[in-house]
Amino acid sequence: MTKMETLAGPKPVFDTSNAWLRGLDAKTMPPEVMTTAKLLVLDLIGVLAAAHRLDAGRIARDHAVRHWAAGPDAPAARIAFDGRKASLPGAAFAMATQLDNLDAHDGWQPSKGHAGAALLPALLALAEDAPELSGREALVLMIAGYEIAYRAAEALHATVPDYHTSGAWNALGCVAMAARLRGVSDDVFRHALGIAEYHAPRSQMMREIANPTMLHDGTGFGAPVGLYAVLIAEDGFTGAPAATVEFDDAEGSWGDLGQVWLTCQQYVKPYPICRWAHAPIDAALGLRAKFNIDPQLIASIDVYTFKYSAELSASVPDTSPKAQYSLAWPVACAFARGVVGVDEVMPKAFGDPDLIKLTGLTSAHVDTALEADYPARRQARVKVTLHDGRSFDSGVVEASGGPDPQPTEAEIVQKFRRFAGSVLSVDQVVELEGIVMGLDGKDADFKALTQLVNKMKIDF
Structure with missing residues (x-):
């Protein structure tokens, strides 16, 4: 950040953001925000499926299974459309790397980047370890991730000279989701935000654009760093305060949290191109x-x-x-x-x-x-x-796809069908669409979605 600070305790912005996160309720969430989150999940699932064809996805999946395996007493998660297990950060790494490497996912223009490509993989991994997770709560978690991640992005862009990849800040959105779902203490949450911001890949985006590789937008490491930060903070590991949240020059990015919904200001890419x-x-x-x-x-x-x-x-x-x-x-x-x-x-x-x-x-x-x-x-x-x-x-x-005007539900559904249909059968696409579009229903179970994407193994 532009000005270093020494903090004796949490700044009010942390307390306010923490209370906002804990108090989110699907019953009082604006309906349009829940609907948008559902459509974004559908879009991301379609891109994740289509990205299974990429070498980057294959390498990341194989690598996660070999090198990011869970220990005998550690939680594990299966990798979507693959079915093999890795640790929670490992599964998130594999899915986020795969998704990030097909550049067709959502984004918020002021951030110059993308949150959903990290949030959905992290949520799929977290859901595997959760005893239960309703569809509505899963959408609330995605919304929390979007709102936290994009404000961290805005703060980062406003206070540092380099243009950093999305992994530099979407890791904080993953922390928010994991902290709420796992019910960690306020202290653990604060340390996890600091750990994630410290270790997240503050990689230089223009270097990757000038020399395109499988590193892509840094999201492959944003997602696992976010989950790792919560898990290690639960073990007592401490982290310096997150500057993009608590330092004075970041404060302006957080004042409208809970009032302005950045989730609904995103675009949905019609093409798998920058x-x-x-x-x-x-x-x-x-x-x-x-x-x-x-x-x-x-x-x-x-x-x-x-x-x-x-x-x-x-x-x-x-x-x-x-x-x-x-x-x-x-x-x-x-x-x-x-x-x-x-x-x-x-x-x-x-x-x-x-x-x-x-x-x-x-x-x-x-x-x-x-x-x-x-x-x-x-x-x-x-x-x-x-x-x-x-x-x-x-x-x-x-550029089409939003944010103004927002893509219609029909346009997002048609895109999902094109992308998912490039690797899945018609019946599989219909089944997957039905579950995702019902996530905001009263009895919807998000774990049914994780079971389905782990059963649908794509062979390429």
Whole structure:
């Protein structure tokens, strides 16, 4: 943080946040917040399933089973769509790494990152060890995680110079969920927040974007660090106060907790690509549909966007992470195929000559007006020129999927069906959708969902 502090005891912001967390009640939660949380869980489950195809997910699952195994007297959890067991942090690591490596999950624009990709894996792991967990309480836990994580993110971005990965702050959301579910003391909760913030991966996001790998957005370690922090704090391990919660220069990020619901201000990605490329994709898809553009006739594609977007890769990818952190590649997919889905970020697509050609014809330019609107808005303009001299301009387009307007329930459900359906049978998709969409029901049992995703083994 910008100014170091020595604290004799909890700051009022901790006491207020702690009381808020303990007092959350599904019965008094605004209905729209519960509904949003349910739809976000559905979306995340679909992305987690589809991500099973990625090498990163396979490596993380195998690694967790071998190296993050639970001891004989320690709680264990199964890995979703796999069924094998690991420790609670190990299972969270495997699922969060898998989910994080398919860049199609929710996010809050001011955070420049994502909470759900850590929260759902942590919740699935925690639920395995819980004696019981109702569907409504599970949604309350997700909401708590979102609200805590995103305020920590806001505080971090406001007080440090580097742009850190989401794992740096979504770990604190995982702590909040675990602390409430496990019923730890106030003191343990405070120490766990401090431990998680201290050990969470404050990794530099732009280094990963410039050199895309399976590290992705740091969430693979955000989730397990959050669970580990609670477990070790329960054993008596202490941690320095969480600066993003208790230091003076973070205080402004917490004043509206319980009044403004950040859970409902998120976007839901329609494409498994870095959010910075979504406005260009939308613009390209719009031009293709409106003018019936034959991709074989394209001479050049110019993308005008904000700085971070323009800095995404312009090369033909040779790995899935490189495809997901690209600008030229997904724009080429939009023009050539009219779709940017899971198949377009898988290795089989990288040899497509049409995609290779169009990627080479795509150039990015920084637009100062669009840069000035970032991060509140993600916008772009695409101009495509044909060999016969005609050109078509999209005008300024804002990325679809929210937050304004929010995606509809039908849009989120359709996305879930596309992603989950890429690896599961129709009957499995229907069964999974039914359980998740019923989580806010009076008798819903979240552990039934964990049992189902552990029974549905995906083989790739």
